[in-house]
Amino acid sequence: METIALATMLLPFIGALLIALSPQRYAKVLCTAFALLATLGMGWLALSYLGSGKTDVTIPLYSFGHTQIFGFVIDRVSTLIGFAVVSLGFLISLYSCGYLTALNREHPHDGSNRYYALLLIFIGAMAGLTLSSTILGQLLFFEITGGCSWGLIGYYQSPKSLRSALKALIVTHIASVGLYLAAAWLFAKTGTFELTAIAQLSDADKLVVFGGILFAAWGKSAQLPLHMWLPDAMEAPTPVSAYLHAASMVKVGVYIFARAIMSSDTVPHQIGVVGVVMATITMVYGFLMYLPQKDMKRLLAYSTIAQLSYIFLALSMSTFNSEMAFDAGVAYIFNHAYAKSLFFLVAGALSYACGTRMLPKLRGMLKSMPLLGIGFCVAAMAIAGVPPFNGFFSKFPLFAAGFSLTGEHWWLMPLLIVALIESVASFAWLLMWFGRTVPGEPSPELASAQPLPLSMKLVLLVLIVMSLVSSVIAANWLN
Structure with a gap:
């Protein structure tokens, strides 16, 4: 070794x-x-x-x-x-x-x-x-x-x-x-x-x-x-x-x-409290900041800030002796890496083929460039935590661990409710952009798009598959 x-x-x-x-x-x-x-x-x-x-x-x-x-x-x-x-x-x-x-x-x-x-x-x-x-x-x-x-x-x-x-x-x-x-x-x-x-x-x-x-x-x-x-x-x-x-x-x-x-055998609870509170504040901030974004990459940047907060939330809760929360945090690192990489690379493929990544200019992705339309859909669903995509199998154990801890740590309940609301709102916002960009007749930018190189297509295909199966790999490996 x-x-x-x-x-x-x-x-x-x-x-x-x-x-x-x-x-x-x-x-x-x-x-x-x-x-x-x-x-x-x-x-x-x-x-x-x-x-x-x-x-x-x-x-x-x-x-x-x-x-x-x-x-x-x-x-x-x-x-x-x-x-x-x-x-x-x-x-x-x-x-x-x-x-x-x-x-x-x-x-x-x-x-x-x-x-x-x-x-x-x-x-x-x-x-x-x-x-x-x-x-x-x-x-x-x-x-x-x-x-x-x-x-x-x-x-x-x-x-x-x-x-x-x-x-x-x-x-x-x-x-x-x-x-x-x-x-x-x-x-x-x-x-x-x-x-x-x-x-x-x-x-x-x-x-x-x-x-x-x-x-x-x-x-x-x-x-x-x-x-x-x-x-x-x-x-x-x-x-x-x-x-x-x-x-x-x-x-x-x-x-x-x-x-x-x-x-560490034990972690001071003060670290867990600070970690949970700061993760929740950052999560809300990241969500509010990506609402007005039209540049796909900047939207994904603020989305990344919010998504990393979920990992800090899980790891911080694990300091209260929750092994499920720790495994959820580690699985989240693994699953999010593939799903968010897919989202970024879809943005890169759009800028390569169309010359822009501004969302209002992108419409009819599925008809003009089916691979990018599917990639956008898979990445959005995975990031939002929709089953059967990998993000769900990170968020579900996170919330399950969190709500199981509320019996002993009651103050976690309002913070977890905030996180749950953010997760649903994030799904709704990504669904809105999906409806505006993926279906419909292609916009002029997409209608005149050039084909993608084979290497870019292969990577997108691999990441689409990993956004479905990485959770299975993580669950089996961590158990």
Whole structure:
């Protein structure tokens, strides 16, 4: 397992180095090939874990004296989320091969070595972060993802995209102060950076460590009060938006919070209370902000803020000794990654084919471009939590766990009712846009749309299927 995990993490970095040294015409091929190898490696690692009877393994890799600096943890959560972020990295690489060309009507541009190299580094960093067994390892890859996001958000080098990239870098680095504090406090109190040492801390020390991790998580996952970078980050190429802002970067925050909860026998209830309250406030804010949006990507950005709040809600409720809430949160990370990536890539396909992603200009999608009409429908239903799509199988256990906790924690009831109202209202709003954009006679923009490249079509088909079956994978893997 050690060799497989190390190869999975290092292969994207090696690929990025080769891309930097190669002619531009080879960049997309190298990126896709190394992303595929990393995906196969993560799949092999998951199968090895399954073959061992799902026995959790911690592999120390580097120590300084008696202090473990970096290592791997192989368990049901790291393998599930690791596979999601790496496999989606491969799908985004493949999609980019068709999207980043001179035929793109919104952004006619051939992808550069810089784009593909940064994308591979991001994939490698996400593999390292999900497998890391130490808070120092998490911090290292946390910072690498921040640097890559800066380069990818500002990829088009326009003044607006460069400002957006700088804002994302500054806000997420401010958030990283929380993780630095958590790492320093954990080491000062236990003499180690291993995440499992959190269980040894007193409740007062846990408050400091969890407080720092939660602050870092809010920044990376675009939660109030550190949310402001995400909507502006939509200046990035759409495949970047799909990967960073649906599948990987925004999932770093919720993942490090989930990993900390797993590593501690008990979590101070104050952390759970703060997490639940802030998640509910952010959820309502995200919903209200995406109501007036006409740009499909900005709507999806605010929708992502609201959807990540559900994950924080589930994980925060799990601190009140609810295993169902924890599993719902982890399953939500997995399922949302595929569904929201599909939604973003439908937006990218529309901008590629039609030259616009403004919703009022898009009508008759199903008649003109059936694949995009179906993709829009599936993604909307999955995000809204409509059965049999994957979002339902994340939201249902979340609410079931929450309402079961209200007997002991009565104050959860009004917050869960607010979340339930938001979920229904979100479904209604997405249904309204579905009615305006998918059926009917094609608008001039869609009537004159150009065909999509095969690579983009294949990725959309895979994500449509995953939006149906990922919940089955998550449920079986976590149980």
